[in-house]
Amino acid sequence: MNTQEVIRLATQYLDGLSGHIFDVLDISKPVSVDAAVNLAKVISKLSPLVGNLIEFNTVEFLNKHNQFSNFGKWQRQDPGFPDTVFIGEVQPTPGLEIKAWFPLATEITARFKDSQNHFQFDQTYVVMLAWLPEKVIYGKPRIFDVCVISGLSVAIARDNHYHNPPDYLVLEPEDTTQRTANLQQTNTNGYKFQGSKEEFLEAQKIVESWGVEGKLYKPTREYQRLLRQLLTRYTYRLDTNFAKMDRIVHPEIEEFKKLVYNAEIAGMTVGKWNKLLSSRREESIKRALQIYLEIREETIDELLD
Known part of the structure; x- marks a missing residue:
């Protein structure tokens, strides 16, 4: 079994998590509509x-499958990247970076900042687990849907989306291979131009001097030196929103979002629940939750399936 075979097998099992309920937490049913409204406002903070908890249990879930046992076992890394690695005979080491997503929140807040250079063999994949409480705002966490994507493809999509010198620079981490493991840097960062209009025009001429190829992002040392010349010469600010997975326009992530938001649960699509619960229309929220809480329990499961 090689790295890609381990990833493919893990993906098959993880796809089977759709609909799975994790018995790690149980949110009580609100005692009134007002209590439901208040719960809806804070439920995302549990994410x-x-x-x-889902990350812990996903590792246990994968290790229950005997097909892995002859070659190694999945092990969680905390701290470290990726979240989970397959320790055993298979090289390069397969890894899974697990991103739990609560689709009633305003956006996917998870970030993916690791450098393209860390995915040379496409050995690490991103696992997006969309979860909701069984009963929309209460009950146990239930996996709504699963998406497994190449980490390399996410890093490339991120860098190509943000990269726009001299206006926006994507910079690789410095070479820290000689440092101890806990001091090594693996994250890229984004920087937004903050200089004057005259400085911007001057910086544009520098970028134009690089030629057509110079506009294409490269994680190489040579190209990074060009970008760092701009960073040291002009004023830039560190972009704290850089690398949010909701904003990198990765085709598979966008398709996954669309699939989840269009799925129906308790009489409305997830997208409509998201829009309603994140709005300030308290009367509308109260009316929808009033209707929802009055649905017979035996029909709720049918709506969730």
């Missing part, structure tokens, strides 16, 4: 906690 980091539930995301970590």
Whole structure:
């Protein structure tokens, strides 16, 4: 079994998680409509906690499958990238970076900042797990849908989306291979131009001098030196929103978002629930939750399936 075979097998099992309920947390049913409205406002704050719990349980889920046992086992890395690696005979080491997504939040807040240079063998894949409570805003966490994507493709899409010198620079981490593991840098960063109009025109001429190929992003040392010349010569600010997965326009991520948002749950699409619960229309929220809470329990499961 090689790296890509391990990833393919893991992907098959992870796809089977759709509809799976993780018995790690149980949110009680609101006792009133007002309580439901208040719960709807704060439920997204549970996402980091539930995301970590799902990560733990995903490793256990994968290790239950005997097909892996002859070659190694999945092991969580905390801290470290990726979240989960397959330790054993297979080289290069397969890895999974797990991103739990709560689709009733305003956007996918997970970031993916690791450099293209870390995916030379396409050995690390991103696992997006969309989850919701069983009953929309209460119950146990339920995996709504799963998407497994090449980490290399995500890094390339991110860099190509943001890269626009001299207006926007995507910079690779410095070479820190001589440092101890906990001090090594692996993340790219984005920088937005903050200089004057005259400086911008001057910087544009520098970029034009690089030729057509100079406009194409490269994670190489030679190309990064060109970008760093701009960073040291002109004023840039670090972009704190850089690398949010919701904003990199990766085709598979966009398709996954569309699939999840268009799925129907409890009489409305997930997208409509998202729009409603993230709005300030409290009366509309109260009316929708009032209708929802009055649905017979035996019909709720039918709506979720």
